[in-house]
Amino acid sequence: MDKKKQQKLVYMINEFTEEDEPPSTINLSNDEAEVSIRFNKVGARVSNERIGISPKSLEFQKKYFPSATEKDWNSWQWQVKNGITSINQLRQILNLTEEELLAIDNDQHSLPLRITPYYASLLSSEDPTQALRRTMVPTINELTMTRGESADPLGEEHHSPVPNLVHRYPDRVLFLSTGFCSAYCRYCTRSHMVAKDKCHIGIKAWEPALQYIRDHSEIRDVLISGGDPLTMPDPHIEYLLSSLRSIPHVEFIRIGTKVPVVLPQRITKTLVSMLKKYHPLFISVHFTHPDELTPEVAEACARLADAGIPLGSQTVLLKGVNDSVNTMKSLMHGLLKIRVRPYYLYQCDPIPGSGHFRTHVSKGIEMIKGLRGFTSGYAVPTFVIDAPGGGGKIPLLPEYFQGTENGEVILKNYEDKIYTYPDF
Numbered sequence: 230m231d232k233k234k235q236q237k238l239v240y241m242i243n244e245f246t247e248e249d250e251p252p253s254t255i256n257l258s259n260d261e262a263e264v265s266i267r268f269n270k271v272g273a274r275v276s277n278e279r280i281g282i283s284p285k286s287l288e289f290q291k292k293y294f295p296s297a298t299e300k301d302w303n304s305w306q307w308q309v310k311n312g313i314t315s316i317n318q319l320r321q322i323l324n325l326t327e328e329e330l331l332a333i334d335n336d337q338h339s340l341p342l343r344i345t346p347y348y349a350s351l352l353s354s355e356d357p358t359q360a361l362r363r364t365m366v367p368t369i370n371e372l373t374m375t376r377g378e379s380a381d382p383l384g385e386e387h388h389s390p391v392p393n394l395v396h397r398y399p400d401r402v403l404f405l406s407t408g409f410c411s412a413y414c415r416y417c418t419r420s421h422m423v424a425k426d427k428c429h430i431g432i433k434a435w436e437p438a439l440q441y442i443r444d445h446s447e448i449r450d451v452l453i454s455g456g457d458p459l460t461m462p463d464p465h466i467e468y469l470l471s472s473l474r475s476i477p478h479v480e481f482i483r484i485g486t487k488v489p490v491v492l493p494q495r496i497t498k499t500l501v502s503m504l505k506k507y508h509p510l511f512i513s514v515h516f517t518h519p520d521e522l523t524p525e526v527a528e529a530c531a532r533l534a535d536a537g538i539p540l541g542s543q544t545v546l547l548k549g550v551n552d553s554v555n556t557m558k559s560l561m562h563g564l565l566k567i568r569v570r571p572y573y574l575y576q577c578d579p580i581p582g583s584g585h586f587r588t589h590v591s592k593g594i595e596m597i598k599g600l601r602g603f604t605s606g607y608a609v610p611t612f613v614i615d616a617p618g619g620g621g622k623i624p625l626l627p628e629y630f631q632g633t634e635n636g637e638v639i640l641k642n643y644e645d646k647i648y649t650y651p652d653f
Contacts, residue, residue, distance in 0.1 A: 558599070
């Protein structure tokens, strides 16, 4: 983007958005909050078709948000503004257990509560062991610390040469664009960053990180994360993308997000039209369980895929949530059906109070062994441990390679049968 256009974009951001506030605090008139019709620069009407509402969501909306219209429900700003953030709100829709009540009412837990109304519609009101409910509703287990847990388990602060940027690998960086999420996963790796339901960082705070990237020509790949970058207003996102795309040696931009899953209403046609201007752009979407694969999520992913944006999934292996081969296979198959390629399966990071979520590493090996050979290769993610202390992602596989003997490689296939390959 040339300098004039970039200056104009800065002007638009300063004039029409709040730099340092999350979307929930932006004051929008009814006209400004309307997402179905917008006007372009010359005043022409622009269609911005809403995400459809599934019967399950509609039933939930009418029961728990009866004063909201379908137009409200389909507004991502309304979803964020009406996020569930307190025990009183939560107990209106869920029959909370004593373990949940004690956790929510306790000041010791560092990660705030925030669930979009849409995602709340997917939670079981009666079953505290339901997979999605366990990932969103605090329990007293979060207050139990175990050996090896750390607020910054990946050592990101030690690899941060300037604020909001992590430079761990030679040719790529992590750009922490915001500390805000529309929903907080209880096992969040960056719970230290979002611990107080933080605001958006703001474009002025990005400049040192942008300048660092400009000054380091070895950086060819930038992953924009947070928080969740897609919770920012469109002009903020475009400012960041255009700034990165204007750097000659930046070849590849990625966005890491859970928004299409917890806030599919955010994937408006206006947003998608803007994103597609900055190819090559990839998006990694955080999926956890097959129950997340709703009609709304499928439509949001279709919009992104139709815009030529390759989609990959990142899934955290969680005890009692998705740690069975059948559940994982169902999720991976469902992702392929909505054009999302399984990418990484992560061992859960040892953040404080995560012991009840973490499986043994052998369980991750079991997941891969139960997928590889038994289903399409495209449906098999790479199982990794993000090494504590900043060692980076280390892939783990079942022991298919059994060694060498008499000039032959000894191999074990997915059925545990032994084969040899000549290697001399």
